[in-house]
Amino acid sequence: MTATILDGRALAKTMRAEINEEVAKFKEKYGVTPTIAVVRAGEDPASVSYAGQIQKTFEKRGMNCVLHVLPETASEDEIVQLVAKLNADASIHGIMIQEPLPKGIDEGVVKAALSPDKDADGVHEVNAGRLAQVAPVGRPEGVGPFFVPATPAGGMEILRRYGVELEGKHAVVVGRSNIVGKPMALLLMRENATVTMCHSRTRDLAAVCRQGDILCAAVGRGKMIKGDWIKPGAVVIDFGVNFDEEGNMIGDVDFEEAKEVAGMITPVPGGTGPMTNIMLMKNVLEAARRQVEK
Amino acid sequence: MTATILDGRALAKTMRAEINEEVAKFKEKYGVTPTIAVVRAGEDPASVSYAGQIQKTFEKRGMNCVLHVLPETASEDEIVQLVAKLNADASIHGIMIQEPLPKGIDEGVVKAALSPDKDADGVHEVNAGRLAQVAPVGRPEGVGPFFVPATPAGGMEILRRYGVELEGKHAVVVGRSNIVGKPMALLLMRENATVTMCHSRTRDLAAVCRQGDILCAAVGRGKMIKGDWIKPGAVVIDFGVNFDEEGNMIGDVDFEEAKEVAGMITPVPGGTGPMTNIMLMKNVLEAARRQVEK
Numbered sequence: 001m002t003a004t005i006l007d008g009r010a011l012a013k014t015m016r017a018e019i020n021e022e023v024a025k026f027k028e029k030y031g032v033t034p035t036i037a038v039v040r041a042g043e044d045p046a047s048v049s050y051a052g053q054i055q056k057t058f059e060k061r062g063m064n065c066v067l068h069v070l071p072e073t074a075s076e077d078e079i080v081q082l083v084a085k086l087n088a089d090a091s092i093h094g095i096m097i098q099e100p101l102p103k104g105i106d107e108g109v110v111k112a113a114l115s116p117d118k119d120a121d122g123v124h125e126v127n128a129g130r131l132a133q134v135a136p137v138g139r140p141e142g143v144g145p146f147f148v149p150a151t152p153a154g155g156m157e158i159l160r161r162y163g164v165e166l167e168g169k170h171a172v173v174v175g176r177s178n179i180v181g182k183p184m185a186l187l188l189m190r191e192n193a194t195v196t197m198c199h200s201r202t203r204d205l206a207a208v209c210r211q212g213d214i215l216c217a218a219v220g221r222g223k224m225i226k227g228d229w230i231k232p233g234a235v236v237i238d239f240g241v242n243f244d245e246e247g248n249m250i251g252d253v254d255f256e257e258a259k260e261v262a263g264m265i266t267p268v269p270g271g272t273g274p275m276t277n278i279m280l281m282k283n284v285l286e287a288a289r290r291q292v293e294k
Numbered sequence: 295m296t297a298t299i300l301d302g303r304a305l306a307k308t309m310r311a312e313i314n315e316e317v318a319k320f321k322e323k324y325g326v327t328p329t330i331a332v333v334r335a336g337e338d339p340a341s342v343s344y345a346g347q348i349q350k351t352f353e354k355r356g357m358n359c360v361l362h363v364l365p366e367t368a369s370e371d372e373i374v375q376l377v378a379k380l381n382a383d384a385s386i387h388g389i390m391i392q393e394p395l396p397k398g399i400d401e402g403v404v405k406a407a408l409s410p411d412k413d414a415d416g417v418h419e420v421n422a423g424r425l426a427q428v429a430p431v432g433r434p435e436g437v438g439p440f441f442v443p444a445t446p447a448g449g450m451e452i453l454r455r456y457g458v459e460l461e462g463k464h465a466v467v468v469g470r471s472n473i474v475g476k477p478m479a480l481l482l483m484r485e486n487a488t489v490t491m492c493h494s495r496t497r498d499l500a501a502v503c504r505q506g507d508i509l510c511a512a513v514g515r516g517k518m519i520k521g522d523w524i525k526p527g528a529v530v531i532d533f534g535v536n537f538d539e540e541g542n543m544i545g546d547v548d549f550e551e552a553k554e555v556a557g558m559i560t561p562v563p564g565g566t567g568p569m570t571n572i573m574l575m576k577n578v579l580e581a582a583r584r585q586v587e588k
Binding site: 108125142167168201208 | 420421424470472480502
């Protein structure tokens with residue numbers, strides 16, 4: 001038995017075409033170009049490369065991307081002041097702060113300085129709070145509009161587009177970061193899945209993983225999750241981005257083993273990764289819509 | 295085998311004595327009386343009675359409780375304006391808005407109007423967001439100071455004072471309200487438990503409950519959780535407040551059955567209930583401290 005591949009690359013291609021159309025309509029209707037500002041301090045190579053990717057993909061869709069680079073020596077105050085300036089700039093609809101920030105900078109302070117309305121990657125405490133408090137699907141939300149971090153939003157979009165039913169299913173999320181694991185758990189529960197949140201202190205992780213009808217991995221350890229950790233037929237969403245000794249990108253799940261057990265699985269690369277930029281674009285387009293229609 | 299009773303009433307008594315001392319020291323040091331404002335619209339009998347309890351218990355500790363009652367016909371604007379006035383009043387350190395609010399009032403709007411710094415019951419989206427984002431115990435928190443809803447905070451305090459180890463344990467939380475279930479799940483995970491969040495759409499709830507080394511019930515259905523749903527030796531925390539046909543208060547757990555299986559269990563009444571006011575007082579005292587020391 002070989003699992004159906006959840007093809008994030010193909011899905012991203014489809015969605016880029018959808019976004020092209022949405023952006024064109026938006027610009028025609030409002031005469032405004034949805035714009036993201038990306039803030040970086042220092043020249044971390046992965047951040048430089050990621051910023052380039054964001055710029056390229058936004059511009060191809062007809063959106064703007066403005067890059068603000070501060071020196072590695074920038075102070076917390078300087079970064080916060082830049083964020084405040086971008087908050088106040090009506091031509092900027094979404095802001096993303098790239099990590100890592102230089103040593104000694106309190107990321108919590110910088111994130112809290114963002115306007116929640118321009119928080120393109122859903123990292124602000126108000127957006128996290130609304131996600132935590134929002135009612136399950138089908139009921140009045142009970143909270144204001146919010147943004148969800150792009151990576152788990154992409155995982156959810158894959159599940160949705162492949163028609164994976166979540167209600168009443170047991171979802172197991174491994175990893176509890178603020179940017180992937182915790183929001184993914186809350187998003188799955190919002191869709192009426194029963195959710196188990198696992199992490200580095202979980203005992204007998206293999207046995208817990210084997211309970212998952214849906215298994216989501218966001219731990220950052222290459223091939224940690226083995227084939228026999230997976231319930232036969234389960235849907236596996238792998239958020240891992242790791243590199244093996246030869247420099248090949250690998251997921252948190254041992255794909256070769258897992259694909260013989262799972263019912264559906266995201267490959268790495270080509271699974272959740274390509275969806276992250278897509279959801280970031282959708283967040284910025286939505287932010288622009290909210291700001292223009294306000 | 296009969297379970298150890300987690301005696302919330304006795305613990306609350308001990309803690310009231312502790313709070314008496316803390317309040318006395320605080321007043322001596324700062325010349326300020328920690329004060330809660332309770333806001334109600336209408337005369338819901340349970341709310342009237344609860345407000346009376348809060349007033350009595352705060353005043354016995356040497357704190358103040360100011361009750362603001364608006365008519366059942368109060369508009370959202372009127373309630374929000376009252377909250378804004380209390381936010382700006384330096385003599386008020388904590389604010390609690392009693393539910394239910396009159397029909398047609400958006401609770402989300404009223405809660406969001408609270409100052410997060412005076413949010414005595416941890417219902418504001420910023421406090422929910424910080425709880426969702428805070429790092430596990432032992433690491434830098436990564437978020438600003440926050441308040442946790444009093445009911446789950448009381449459940450955690452019982453676990454702590456009875457020396458229940460949480461790290462690596464499997465905790466099952468039944469119910470996903472914003473005021474009990476969800477914050478309890480996040481608090482347990484923060485203490486390094488593996489946490490399963492269950493709710494009305496969970497399939498085979500009995501089997502999921504039986505996995506819990508710690509089982510927390512917050513569903514609002516009397517005696518729903520039976521003895522054979524409980525793992526032998528488990529610690530059971532019952533947040534239920536229900537009434538049987540004779541008007542007796544009963545929990546979500548069938549206590550008579552459960553106490554023969556569980557290792558430790560909170561009774562209802564006399565378990566988590568008496569701890570809620572205690573934690574509310576601790577929140578207000580902490581709010582006063584933060585405001586005075588600012």
